[in-house]
Amino acid sequence: MSVLGIAKGMGVTLSHLFKKPVTVQYPEEKVDVQARFRGRHHLLRHPDTGLEKCIGCSLCAAACPAYAIYVEAAENDPDDPTSAGERYASIYEINMLRCIFCGFCEEACPTGAIVLGHEFELADFRYENFVYGKDDMLVGVKGSKWQRREAERAGRDVELGLAPSHRPELEGVDY
Amino acid sequence: MAVSDLFEKDFTELERDGILFSTLGKLVAWGRSNSIYPVTFGLACCALEMMQSTNARNDMARMGSEVFRASPRQADVMIVAGRLSKKMAPVMRRVYEQMPEPKWVISMGACASSGGMFNNYAIVQNVDSVVPVDVFVPGCPPRPEALVYAVMQLQKKVRGETFDENGVELPMVEGWTRS
Numbered sequence: 153m154s155v156l157g158i159a160k161g162m163g164v165t166l167s168h169l170f171k172k173p174v175t176v177q178y179p180e181e182k183v184d185v186q187a188r189f190r191g192r193h194h195l196l197r198h199p200d201t202g203l204e205k206c207i208g209c210s211l212c213a214a215a216c217p218a219y220a221i222y223v224e225a226a227e228n229d230p231d232d233p234t235s236a237g238e239r240y241a242s243i244y245e246i247n248m249l250r251c252i253f254c255g256f257c258e259e260a261c262p263t264g265a266i267v268l269g270h271e272f273e274l275a276d277f278r279y280e281n282f283v284y285g286k287d288d289m290l291v292g293v294k295g296s297k298w299q300r301r302e303a304e305r306a307g308r309d310v311e312l313g314l315a316p317s318h319r320p321e322l323e324g325v326d327y
Numbered sequence: 328m329a330v331s332d333l334f335e336k337d338f339t340e341l342e343r344d345g346i347l348f349s350t351l352g353k354l355v356a357w358g359r360s361n362s363i364y365p366v367t368f369g370l371a372c373c374a375l376e377m378m379q380s381t382n383a384r385n386d387m388a389r390m391g392s393e394v395f396r397a398s399p400r401q402a403d404v405m406i407v408a409g410r411l412s413k414k415m416a417p418v419m420r421r422v423y424e425q426m427p428e429p430k431w432v433i434s435m436g437a438c439a440s441s442g443g444m445f446n447n448y449a450i451v452q453n454v455d456s457v458v459p460v461d462v463f464v465p466g467c468p469p470r471p472e473a474l475v476y477a478v479m480q481l482q483k484k485v486r487g488e489t490f491d492e493n494g495v496e497l498p499m500v501e502g503w504t505r506s
Contacts, residue, residue: 175386176472179479183472218437218444249441252467274465275477277489277497279440279455282465298480301492313472 182315183272190253190268192296193246195289198236199324204290205265206244207237212257212266220250221257237263241286248274248282258321267321270314273299291324353486356499359403359429360485361391363478366402366426368419371409373436373468380471390478399425404481405458406474410438411451423458429500431485433477434460437467459502 208225437443
């Protein structure tokens with residue numbers, strides 16, 4: 153009986169020899185994230201007019217449990233508006249190290265301007281490089297600050313380790 | 328430089344120009360970068376993702392940093408995974424000082440890097456005030472892939488392939504820049 157037991161156990165081990173390896177060869181192979189994964193934030197624009205959705209109301213900053221968001225609002229110029237509302241965010245900063253990626257800002261936003269995307273490769277070397285401004289988060293910007301700096305140095309496009317994924321809230325964001 | 332310089336120039340001249348040890352230094356850096364063993368220093372929930380990064384799916388062993396060393400004397404990098412309370416800070420400093428040179432620190436997650444949402448009297452607001460941090464990883468907690476990415480960044484830093492925004496090369500070990 154004991155021999156049979158050993159054979160059974162070894163059979164399980166041997167059968168794994170013929171199975172496909174589960175390892176995701178991450179830098180070469182792209183990572184498949186779930187649609188609702190929360191990564192780096194995106195500030196969206198209205199797709200038809202190109203105006204920013206953010207109206208500078210600071211509700212995201214009020215909802216943020218880590219106090220990671222700083223918003224400074226300014227009046228829109230009626231002739232050449234930046235956003236679709238009366239005001240727009242002249243300064244919009246998120247401290248990515250403070251941020252806990254809970255998505256409360258996204259829930260609090262009345263215009264759906266801030267949406268958490270799928271980018272997760274945010275590691276950097278200096279604390280001061282983690283304050284992301286509007287230039288780092290508006291639609292069309294791809295990759296983290298470090299990834300863009302590195303790509304600029306090497307003279308190539310930013311390459312994300314992210315498989316093509318889609319989330320309906322991420323209007324106009326293309327991974 | 329011509330090959331004839333090697334024979335004509337003085338030994339000290341060659342060393343001053345960085346010719347004698349530049350290639351050797353690169354080789355050493357390459358060797359160091361491909362065997363960065365972490366010391367076990369999980370403090371909170373980030374530690375679970377740190378364990379995940381070594382499992383079969385993410386397999387940090389591909390980067391040469393698979394074995395979590397229980398003794399700091401055998402480790403190269405300290406992954407501070409989780410919130411560091413002020414009572415724990417002297418302990419962490421002690422573990423860091425027991426590690427042999429060269430040693431690196433990865434600050435994993437929001438709590439270790441900045442205190443995160445725990446902006447209170449009990450938590451150290453940035454472990455950089457206790458140990459010199461080489462790489463910060465945002466996330467709460469970061470994905471295992473994000474930690475693997477951070478280890479890859481650290482490898483680049485060790486090999487001297489990283490530069491700040493002014494184009495200045497970052498030091499190989501952040502601790503060497505502090506006194």
